[in-house]
Amino acid sequence: MAVAATGFFDGVHLGHRKVIQALVSSAHENGEEAVVVTFDSHPRTVLQQDAGKLRLLTTTQERRELLLSLGVDRVETLSFSRSFASMSAEQYIREILVERFGASTLVLGYDNRLGSDRLGVDDICSLCSDMGIESISVDPYVMSDGVTVSSTRIRTALAEGNVGCASKMLGYRYMLTGVVVSGKQLGRTIGFPTANTLPSAPLKLVPARGVYLTEVDVLGERFYGMTNIGDVVETNIFDFDESIYGLELTLHFISRIRDMRVMEGLDDLKKQLSTDKLTAQRMLADL
Secondary structure, three states, X not given: OEEEEEOOOOOOOHHHHHHHHHHHHHHHHHOOEEEEEEEOOOHHHHHOOXXXXXXXXXXXXXXXXXXXXXXXXXXXXXXXOHHHHOOOHHHHHHHHHHOOOOEEEEEEEOOOOEOOOOEOHHHHHHHHHHOOOEEEEEOOOEOOOOOEOOHHHHHHHHHOOOHHHHHHHHOOOOEEEEEEEOOOOHHXXXXXXXXXXXXXXXXXXXXXXXEEEEXXXXXXXXXXXXXXXXXXXXXXXXXXXXXXOOOEEEEEEEEEEEOOOOOOOHHHHHXXXXXXXXXXXXXXXXX
């Protein structure tokens, strides 16, 4: 038997973590598996609910790894299609959660909705009771400033370049993974070589245009750097001089250094990058 939670869990943020904590705790108390049932695609991308504007905080693999790191025993990823979305909440609970995954208890976040009938938490709990299934509802995670954590609020923060705020709500630094590709190599001519990164996941949210202090994972090691997000994502990695074209690189966003500005030539660019690096080093000293 299993204690189950279900949803997309984009970002696996502090609100999700509160649900997962309740899930794992209940499973341990009852000697059952802690199972998360999630989906390969965000429902909005399948049902075309403003899908063109939706960008995601985590890839399927990132969500899986984050959930497992929180003590979940098993992550089941289902294919979300229009036919799947036509299931009622009762069908989904009975046929998927109970019959397929053996759920005896369902743990719900405050804003969980299930089925084509879009049942909310109170109705889901009532339905579970009728079906002989225990249900546990978890309150939202509210920050010290009174803001309720949600994936939407985190996306908004990142779209505004507020990576520090986003990281606080996530519980970790926002990350972006991609492959290093060749660029114009202008930075190298002025002493600031950059790794141009093509994001691996096309729907992954890229923070607002600007310059950021980042942690950089590459070649099995972690470095610091400053990342410029404009038409491309390019990072000057501190104390690093290796050829990494074609290799995977992951950026973890720490703080915003400045907004974008138009440079008046290479001398102006070099002066600005030198200033940016000094700012980044001061930020690092304060970490």
